[in-house]
Amino acid sequence: MKIVVCxxxxxxxxxxxxxxADKTWVDEASLSFEANESDTYALEExxxxxxxxxxxxxxxxxxxxxxxxxxxxxxxxxxxxxxxMCDAPLVGLDAVATARSLAAAIGPESPDLIFTGLQSxxxxxxxxxxLLAEMLGLPHAxxxxxxxxxxxxxxxxAKRELENGWFQWVSMKTPALLTIQSGINKPRYASLKGIMGxxxxxxxxxxxxxxGLGADALxxxxxxxxxxxxxxxxxxxxxxxxxxxxxxxxxxxxxDNGII
Numbered sequence: 019m020k021i022v023v024c025x026x027x028x029x030x031x032x033x034x035x036x037x038x039a040d041k042t043w044v045d046e047a048s049l050s051f052e053a054n055e056s057d058t059y060a061l062e063e064x065x066x067x068x069x070x071x072x073x074x075x076x077x078x079x080x081x082x083x084x085x086x087x088x089x090x091x092x093x094x095x096x097x098x099x100x101x102x103m104c105d106a107p108l109v110g111l112d113a114v115a116t117a118r119s120l121a122a123a124i125g126p127e128s129p130d131l132i133f134t135g136l137q138s139x140x141x142x143x144x145x146x147x148x149l150l151a152e153m154l155g156l157p158h159a160x161x162x163x164x165x166x167x168x169x170x171x172x173x174x175x176a177k178r179e180l181e182n183g184w185f186q187w188v189s190m191k192t193p194a195l196l197t198i199q200s201g202i203n204k205p206r207y208a209s210l211k212g213i214m215g216x217x218x219x220x221x222x223x224x225x226x227x228x229x230g231l232g233a234d235a236l237x238x239x240x241x242x243x244x245x246x247x248x249x250x251x252x253x254x255x256x257x258x259x260x261x262x263x264x265x266x267x268x269x270x271x272x273x274d275n276g277i278i
Contacts, residue, residue, distance in 0.1 A: 019073035019171045021064040022124050023097070024134040024147070026054040027081050027088040031139060037245045044245075053088045056135030060198035062205040063165060064133050065096045071171050074098040076127060080119055082109055086221070093216035094208035101127075105225040112238035113141075117149035119236070122229035125154055130171060132195040136161055147197035158195040159188050163202050 029035065029049045038045040053061075064075045077092040079085050080103040089100045101123050108119055124132060132154075134147035144160075151158035163185075164177035176196055178186045208216075226236060255271075257264045272278045 019067060019071040019131070020076065020127065020129045021067060021073065021131045021133060022076045022078055022127055022129040023057070023061045023064045023092070024078050024080075024120055024124075024132070024150070025057040025061065025088055025092055026135070026138050027051050027079065027085040028054045028138055028140040031055070037247070041244050041246065042242055051084065051087065053091060054135050054138050054140075056137065056198055056200045058135075058205045059200050059202050060133035060135050060196075061092055061095065061097065062203045063198055064131070065206070066203065067131070067165075067167060067171075068096070071167070073130075076101065076129070078120060078124055079103065080108055080111075080116060089221060090216050091208060093219045093221075094212040095206055096212060097219075099219055100221045101224060102221050103224045103229070105227075107226045107231075107233070107236050110238075111236060112240045113143045113145040113149055115236050115238050117146050117153055119226075119229060119231060120146070120150050121153040122231055123224055124150075128193070130192045131174070132156070132193070134195070134197050136197050136199045144197075147195060151195035154195070156193055156195045157190040158197070159190065160197040161199050162196045163199045165196065165202070 028051065029044065029046065030052045033049050036045045061075070061077065068075050075097045076099055077089060077097045078101045079089050083104055085104070086102065089102055093100060103119055103123055111119065132150065134150065136147075137144035148158055148160055159176040159178055161179045162176045163179045166175040167173070171192060173189060173191050174194055174196070175187060175189045178188060179199055180186055257267045259267070269278070
């Protein structure tokens with residue numbers, strides 16, 4: 019069984035974020051980076067399936083050269099090899115262009131399963147995985163919180179998290195794509211043996227040209243216009259009337275301000 023896991027490098031969650039001078043993104047100069055949280059759960063799930071069925075786990079990362087740290091960590095945990103799409107035109111893409119780039123790199127691998135995290139910690143679109151499935155013509159399940167596979171790996175059964183505490187079990191034949199929710203398992207730490215062994219594992223570097231992607235394919239359809247810190251304002255409003263009137267007005271104010 020061949021499983022490809024898409025992993026993104028994102029700013030560390032407990033770092034202090036500051037807006038850059040252009041007000042288009044955060045200032046990354048003083049930030050440290052780590053693997054996207056839900057992607058680490060996706061990797062762990064892939065490694066467990068490999069231990070059960072055999073095969074290989076390939077990690078695919080789209081990002082600048084410093085994303086190699088996240089790749090090495092994945093290899094140290096047990097992934098067999100990596101594909102690093104590292105090229106200036108491949109940085110800062112929206113979900114559609116990102117999925118198109120991943121499809122170009124992953125398609126020739128003909129994997130049995132593709133795992134992505136549910137969404138990225140930095141942008142949170144939650145769209146890349148399902149777009150990738152559509153571009154590759156694969157069945158998919160999103161927000162997966164449990165996974166079962168047949169003995170021969172030909173079918174998968176996934177438990178999806180829905181709204182209001184509801185769940186849904188779906189079955190599909192492989193090849194298929196699943197977007198993994200955080201908490202599906204307990205990710206492992208890299209062992210010293212794994213860290214040393216990661217140095218010998220292959221990392222296939224790909225450019226936009228290698229993937230056959232031109233400027234049109236990598237044109238983002240959306241972009242961040244301006245980032246700003248909301249101005250804090252204090253305001254007191256007295257609600258008058260009988261108890262029912264005041265209660266109704268209070269609920270209205272809370273709902274209008276997104277509190278309930």
